[in-house]
Amino acid sequence: RLGCAIASSTIDRWYHDVLRAFHVVAAAIRSMASSPERFLANIDDTGLRILDRDAADGRHIGHVWLTVWDNQFVSATVSTDWKKEHAAAALGAWKGFVQCDAYRGFDGLFRNGGMVEVACWAHARRYFVKAKDRGDLLAEEAIGLVGRLYAVEAEATRKGLDPAARLALRRERSRRAVDLLWAWHRKVGGRTRPTSPLGKG
Numbered sequence: 001r002l003g004c005a006i007a008s009s010t011i012d013r014w015y016h017d018v019l020r021a022f023h024v025v026a027a028a029i030r031s032m033a034s035s036p037e038r039f040l041a042n043i044d045d046t047g048l049r050i051l052d053r054d055a056a057d058g059r060h061i062g063h064v065w066l067t068v069w070d071n072q073f074v075s076a077t078v079s080t081d082w083k084k085e086h087a088a089a090a091l092g093a094w095k096g097f098v099q100c101d102a103y104r105g106f107d108g109l110f111r112n113g114g115m116v117e118v119a120c121w122a123h124a125r126r127y128f129v130k131a132k133d134r135g136d137l138l139a140e141e142a143i144g145l146v147g148r149l150y151a152v153e154a155e156a157t158r159k160g161l162d163p164a165a166r167l168a169l170r171r172e173r174s175r176r177a178v179d180l181l182w183a184w185h186r187k188v189g190g191r192t193r194p195t196s197p198l199g200k201g
Helices: 008-033 084-091 104-110 121-133 139-159 163-189
Strands: 040-051 059-069 073-079 096-099 115-118
Touching: 008 073, 040 084, 059 084, 073 084, 084 104, 096 104, 104 115, 121 139, 139 163
Parallel strands: 040 096, 096 115
Antiparallel strands: 040 059, 059 073
């Protein structure tokens, strides 16, 4: 915009210099984020197009593994494929609670007892939503019950409750919603065809 022509080789060098500088910062954040006093890690991956001269169309799909530690720090690990080793590398030797989706690559992380799996209601809910969108109206009740859990969390956040008060609110209200959801499952599960949208979910 200033009319100054900069060689692409110079821009490329600047780019790599910045990456090297940020690598130091990223390593420090990861060390701080995954320290033993952390309580919870949330991890998920997303597909990423990577330029590849050897690929048929000049690119292939890699993955970015994002980990949020105690809702404070974020670290990212990039891989060229979707192998389970990268899920393990993203969490490293850290021990504690891990919230993740149902990707099979995570399963091995919980076998030695160092990491404890925490389920995600958003991932569970989406299968009920898919079933409802495909015409299975039985799923509406389940969606409503999961919505009660969301409402409890929204109230706790709105009120700024500390962990102890949040736990008390969950025991008072969330447990009831979960009990109703299991009761719904026992009532509906036996008469749902495995090939139906709800059965597949």
